[in-house]
């Protein structure tokens with residue numbers, strides 16, 4: 001059974017999500033990867049406003065391929081999340097509620113997720129063509145000069161992902177691997 | 184003397200960049216189907232199904248299977264009795280990359296300076312390797328390489344006394360440490376011997392070998408089989424969410440080395456294992 005979730009994320013929604021839940025996400029999400037994160041942190045340092053309302057928002061770690069004419073977006077699977085770890089906790093402190101990526105997060109991110117009630121979803125890395133089917137529209141809202149790394153506002157419908165680390169710190173990357181490990 | 188025109192090289196490279204990114208290699212597809220049948224984790228199995236569906240969709244829609252369309256690695260085999268005419272070979276290849284990535288709506292993922300980091304906007308330069316062979320011959324291989332998996336690759340200068348057990352331990356440690364990051368299921372390329380750069384070169388080159396072909400040396404073939412089995416006992420599974428399918432292949436290449444050394448490089452490739460070859 002897949003759970004349908006609508007953005008923005010509230011504390012109630014986040015608390016209801018458990019590691020292992022398969023999710024179909026709908027609503028607005030924002031894209032941002034390495035270079036965009038560096039700029040967001042720069043913004044905070046300079047006391048400038050962020051280019052989108054971060055309260056209750058979800059960031060998707062992705063640098064999409066260019067869209068072909070007539071398509072909302074090109075292939076757009078997740079990029080590896082650990083590269084954003086050092087730039088994530090200030091955003092969680094400001095109300096970022098969800099992150100979509102792939103791969104491990106470090107302890108300080110997980111601690112901050114527990115404190116701030118946030119959730120980490122994984123999408124299937126390398127399934128960018130399939131994932132693009134659930135994106136209805138895409139619009140660059142900041143840092144256009146960064147090309148694929150610009151911040152985009154995506155409207156998604158039934159975007160498929162899995163809760164890998166929930167707001168209680170339960171982490172599927174650890175629990176599931178142990179189940180299938182053979183000595 | 185065989186003549187190959189720069190124009191034909193550019194055209195071929197442009198087409199191959201797109202083909203590699205749109206059409207998952209047959210051997211990889213076969214391996215994914217084979218492992219999907221054997222996968223016991225329900226989530227793992229459904230991820231493998233999605234990956235196969237994604238490949239199908241990419242082929243039909245002529246879009247890249249993965250948005251990371253890679254840094255473009257190119258291998259050129261040039262015969263001793265072959266000349267490139269009407270242009271310089273390196274420019275011809277880079278022009279092909281720029282055209283292929285531009286007209287194919289492929290992502291441009293290359294920055295000009297590794298520290299200043301401004302995008303070149305056409306995915307050039309490619310990483311181009313030349314190999315001389317005898318006679319009239321010109322073969323070109325295009326292998327876009329994603330960095331989710333490239334970043335999880337490692338090298339180590341082992342001691343000769345570490346031997347085969349040391350190699351096994353290093354490969355397993357590298358894959359285990361990488362965990363979910365390189366988009367498992369992965370293909371593991373291993374280079375053993377030579378010097379530090381030779382080991383890296385043959386590790387990547389091994390990824391060009393079809394997954395259903397083993398190394399011709401019996402002891403290396405045995406090592407490939409054993410390592411694949413041990414890797415799949417780690418439990419990492421598809422996308423690191425648990426299961427029996429962590430790798431769909433281990434390819435090893437070796438080269439003579441120095442009496443004092445045993446270099447090993449593990450080059451991890453993801454399931455979007457892309458390579459296309461053509462003889463001109």
Ligand code: SF4
Nearest residue numbers: 126249329331366453
């Ligand atoms: S590691 Fe491979 S499959 Fe994963 S995002 Fe990178 S190129 Fe795509």
